[in-house]
Amino acid sequence: MNEFIKKFFAIEQALAEEKGQFKLFSLLERASAFDDWDVIIASKGLPDNDMSVLRDVIEKIQARLTHEEKMKINAVILLDVNDLFVS
Numbered sequence: 261m262n263e264f265i266k267k268f269f270a271i272e273q274a275l276a277e278e279k280g281q282f283k284l285f286s287l288l289e290r291a292s293a294f295d296d297w298d299v300i301i302a303s304k305g306l307p308d309n310d311m312s313v314l315r316d317v318i319e320k321i322q323a324r325l326t327h328e329e330k331m332k333i334n335a336v337i338l339l340d341v342n343d344l345f346v347s
Contacts, residue, residue, distance in 0.1 A: 264329050268299075271324055275317065280305030283341045290334060297332050302339040302346045314338050 265287065272285045284302040289295070299321065306313050318336050325333075339346050 264325075264332065267324055267329070271321055274324075275301075275320060276303075279303055284339065284346050293334075295332050296334050298334050299336045300339065301337070302341045302343065304341055306338055309340075 268285075268287045272282065276282055276285075280303055282301060282303045284300060286300045288298045288300060290298065301317070306317065314336065317338065321333070321336065322330055
């Protein structure tokens with residue numbers, strides 16, 4: 261497993277300790293592009309319609325990544341825990 265993916269295990273654990281357990285925490289590589297990733301998350305502790313919460317999560321992710329790794333992240337998507345996709 262590469263170091264980029266390993267970092268997300270630590271990121272998920274740190275965020276879960278602060279915000280609560282995740283119902284979904286996923287790092288998905290886009291099929292249309294090489295090394296282009298989306299981070300998809302859902303947690304009761306992270307309201308999906310709150311931009312300040314999303315900014316906080318993005319800042320915590322970016323703090324653990326190198327510049328090159330940050331460039332691989334296409335989107336950070338915060339979903340409602342009751343969303344059908346999350347279920």
